[in-house]
Amino acid sequence: MSTGVVPTESSVRSALSKVKDPELGKPITEIGMVKSVAVADDASVDVGVYLTTSSCPMRTEIVSRVEKAVADVPGVGQVRVELDVMDDEQRTALRKKLRGDKDEPVIPFAQPGSLTRVYAVASGKGGVGKSSITVNLATALAARGLSVGVLDADIYGHSVPRMLGSDAKPTQVERMIVPPVSHDVKFISIGQFTDGNTPVTWRGPMLHRALQQFLADVYWGDLDVLLLDLPPGTGDVAISIAQLIPGAEILVITTPQQAAAEVAERAGAIALQTRQKILGVVENMSWMELPDGSRMEPFGSGGGQKVADRLTRAVGAPVKLLGQIPLEPLLREGGDAGTPVVLAHPESASGSALRAVAEQLAVRKRGLAGMSLGIDTTRRSEQPGNLL
Numbered sequence: 001m002s003t004g005v006v007p008t009e010s011s012v013r014s015a016l017s018k019v020k021d022p023e024l025g026k027p028i029t030e031i032g033m034v035k036s037v038a039v040a041d042d043a044s045v046d047v048g049v050y051l052t053t054s055s056c057p058m059r060t061e062i063v064s065r066v067e068k069a070v071a072d073v074p075g076v077g078q079v080r081v082e083l084d085v086m087d088d089e090q091r092t093a094l095r096k097k098l099r100g101d102k103d104e105p106v107i108p109f110a111q112p113g114s115l116t117r118v119y120a121v122a123s124g125k126g127g128v129g130k131s132s133i134t135v136n137l138a139t140a141l142a143a144r145g146l147s148v149g150v151l152d153a154d155i156y157g158h159s160v161p162r163m164l165g166s167d168a169k170p171t172q173v174e175r176m177i178v179p180p181v182s183h184d185v186k187f188i189s190i191g192q193f194t195d196g197n198t199p200v201t202w203r204g205p206m207l208h209r210a211l212q213q214f215l216a217d218v219y220w221g222d223l224d225v226l227l228l229d230l231p232p233g234t235g236d237v238a239i240s241i242a243q244l245i246p247g248a249e250i251l252v253i254t255t256p257q258q259a260a261a262e263v264a265e266r267a268g269a270i271a272l273q274t275r276q277k278i279l280g281v282v283e284n285m286s287w288m289e290l291p292d293g294s295r296m297e298p299f300g301s302g303g304g305q306k307v308a309d310r311l312t313r314a315v316g317a318p319v320k321l322l323g324q325i326p327l328e329p330l331l332r333e334g335g336d337a338g339t340p341v342v343l344a345h346p347e348s349a350s351g352s353a354l355r356a357v358a359e360q361l362a363v364r365k366r367g368l369a370g371m372s373l374g375i376d377t378t379r380r381s382e383q384p385g386n387l388l
């Protein structure tokens with residue numbers, strides 16, 4: 001581009017300050033990723049960029065962001081990007097910059113004053129669509145401009161990566177784990193740390209430790225919302241979450257079916273023991289629309305409202321049915337293809353219903369919805385996991 005303007009190193013650096021690392025979400029100039037900038041007489045520019053690790057999965061994206069930003073600087077001719085890898089000292093400096101100088105990482109969401117809303121998505125039974133709903137709510141909230149993370153703690157299913165269409169592995173910078181991003185959602189899954197489809201058979205303490213690590217060692221950045229996809233049932237993980245993030249609120253997923261509603265209600269009742277707040281109930285697979293426009297209810301009706309009513313009575317404050325999601329092939333196809341239905345077909349029946357639930361979560365003011373269950377748990381069963 002010959003505009004007569006001569007590019008300077010400072011104009012190039014100022015353009016680079018607008019380039020963010022795709023995973024860390026920070027300007028590359030701030031986190032020590034710009035190694036060098038050289039502007040030649042012929043107005044071509046050489047930029048040296050440090051990657052955090054040599055196996056950085058985002059290298060192509062980083063190069064293209066840098067090339068584009070520099071090429072847009074008036075007067076710049078050819079742009080060449082040369083990659084290098086940070087040494088240990090640089091990585092330590094980066095980790096300290098992002099996480100502070102603490103030896104033991106803390107769980108940011110458990111700190112007083114944390115602005116991240118943490119929603120634990122729970123169901124009594126497997127297969128009611130908990131992961132599908134988690135992923136759709138996450139991407140719908142991200143599409144609304146919120147900064148969103150998903151922690152897939154479903155040791156039996158860990159289907160979040162597939163539903164988000166990404167098999168990218170997290171990047172490790174010393175002890176800090178940087179989550180991959182798909183559809184603008186940062187995500188970490190137990191599945192990223194195991195081989196293929198090997199079932200995870202961790203129990204109690206090991207699982208607790210893994211969750212603690214995912215919450216403390218993962219660099220989530222400043223999230224507006226963190227969604228946790230819990231394994232079905234209550235048990236160990238729900239108790240761990242309650243201990244690790246006492247402020248997490250429970251979103252209960254059920255189908256309209258009586259039996260599913262009963263177990264979902266018990267899953268919600270775990271909150272009574274852990275004193276967590278219940279955010280609301282979502283009923284999935286509520287009806288199927290037939291070609292003539294009529295609705296068929298393969299799983300019966302009323303389960304979601306029943307769970308909401310029973311939980312309302314149990315906690316003594318309103319628990320709302322936040323939405324009913326129809327059974328629709330597009331939703332399953334979105335999950336299989338890795339593009340959630342709220343993005344692939346936002347106007348579909350299931351897409352609209354899910355977006356309406358996301359809207360309620362997005363506009364929710366902190367501390368207003370959900371109720372603190374001021375119940376003395378000490379006199380209840382000592383083994384809350386036995387509830388189910």
Ligand SMILES: Nc1ncnc2c1ncn2[C@@H]1O[C@H](COP(=O)(O)OP(=O)(O)OP(=O)(O)O)[C@@H](O)[C@H]1O
Nearest residue numbers: 126127128129130131132157326327328331332335
């Ligand atoms: N409303 C829906 N319409 C069509 N298919 C759906 C719907 N909800 C979920 N499914 C499909 O049902 C299957 C189970 O859903 P999903 O994996 O989300 O359930 P889950 O409760 O997370 O299960 P698990 O706890 O076993 O991991 C998936 O194939 C998903 O695509």
